[in-house]
Amino acid sequence: MATQSTGGTVMSAPMTSLSAAQPTKTGAAPLHISNAAVEPLSEQVLRVEELTVSFDGFKAVDALSLSVERNELRVIIGPNGAGKTTLLDMICGKTKPTTGRVLFNGLDLTRMSEHQIVRAGVGRKFQTPSVYEDLTVFENFEISLPKMHGLFQSLTFRRTPEVRERIDTMAGEVYLRDQLGRRAGQLSHGQKQWLEIGMLLMQEPELLLLDEPVAGMSPREREQTGDLLSRIAQGKSVVVIEHDMDFVKRIAHKVTVLHQGKLLSEGSATEVQSDRRVIDVYLGH
Ligand SMILES: Nc1ncnc2c1ncn2[C@@H]1O[C@H](COP(=O)(O)OP(=O)(O)OP(=O)(O)O)[C@@H](O)[C@H]1O
Ligand SMILES: [Mg+2]
Numbered sequence: 589m590a591t592q593s594t595g596g597t598v599m600s601a602p603m604t605s606l607s608a609a610q611p612t613k614t615g616a617a618p619l620h621i622s623n624a625a626v627e628p629l630s631e632q633v634l635r636v637e638e639l640t641v642s643f644d645g646f647k648a649v650d651a652l653s654l655s656v657e658r659n660e661l662r663v664i665i666g667p668n669g670a671g672k673t674t675l676l677d678m679i680c681g682k683t684k685p686t687t688g689r690v691l692f693n694g695l696d697l698t699r700m701s702e703h704q705i706v707r708a709g710v711g712r713k714f715q716t717p718s719v720y721e722d723l724t725v726f727e728n729f730e731i732s733l734p735k736m737h738g739l740f741q742s743l744t745f746r747r748t749p750e751v752r753e754r755i756d757t758m759a760g761e762v763y764l765r766d767q768l769g770r771r772a773g774q775l776s777h778g779q780k781q782w783l784e785i786g787m788l789l790m791q792e793p794e795l796l797l798l799d800e801p802v803a804g805m806s807p808r809e810r811e812q813t814g815d816l817l818s819r820i821a822q823g824k825s826v827v828v829i830e831h832d833m834d835f836v837k838r839i840a841h842k843v844t845v846l847h848q849g850k851l852l853s854e855g856s857a858t859e860v861q862s863d864r865r866v867i868d869v870y871l872g873h
Pocket of ligand 2: 672673674
């Protein structure tokens with residue numbers, strides 16, 4: 589895949605791979621294989637090392653280490669209060685760890701601001717959708733284009749056919765092509781979640797962090813979101829926090845189980861589901 593730093597080509601390359609992956613699984617396959625040919629399959633994108641954060645002496649995340657590879661869709665599960673959201677907060681720079689490091693392509697994110705982390709290629713979606721309700725779906729996509737940031741860019745920004753096409757492709761990708769003219773406030777909860785995922789994708793993150801993206805979605809919407817996340821993970825890395833084990837089994841390449849801020853278990857969905865410790869503290873309840 590092209591690197592983040594080469595400008596125009598980068599903007600369209602991952603979009604192409606996403607849309608090419610859309611029609612059929614067979615259609616996506618050659619593209620995926622050609623990606624794999626230029627990148628080693630075991631490339632580590634994210635590495636969390638001995639990460640700890642204390643809030644007044646309480647360790648919400650406690651000496652946690654894990655790593656996520658390119659093209660990987662990792663799901664994080666665990667009981668309420670296990671530290672899942674806090675982990676994502678530390679990866680995206682919202683919370684600074686007490687000790688430990690977060691390496692993203694070799695960069696130590698714990699030394700960077702939230703803004704720098706976004707620019708380095710990490711996209712974060714919080715639990716509640718945050719879209720601009722008064723703007724149309726099209727406009728929401730438009731303002732999330734990286735080109736719109738900065739005074740110079742916004743002054744010179746035009747709705748070029750290229751921009752329209754890019755938005756149209758993304759809208760199709762997140763199942764909103766026939767909603768482009770609607771105000772975002774009129775979308776269903778699930779559609780707002782998709783819009784926010786699409787807005788994040790407009791910025792071409794290399795790592796996408798999603799906190800319970802299917803909460804409140806209908807079964808059909810969950811299924812579509814599962815397909816979407818699987819497509820996104822082709823070429824990127826995706827970390828998803830989720831409680832619904834049926835959904836987890838459907839999408840996860842690997843599952844990390846947290847409990848009281850620590851790593852309790854890690855493996856395939858089937859492996860962690862049959863892990864006695866996981867059943868005892870989480871799945872058995
Ligand atoms: N800023 C903070 N100050 C104090 N305590 C905090 C802070 N943020 C999180 N915590 C505590 O850290 C623990 C982990 O919280 P976190 O939100 O990460 O859990 P979670 O695994 O995401 O849970 P859930 O499944 O309910 O979303 C909780 O006990 C929470 O109360
Ligand atoms: Mg949480």
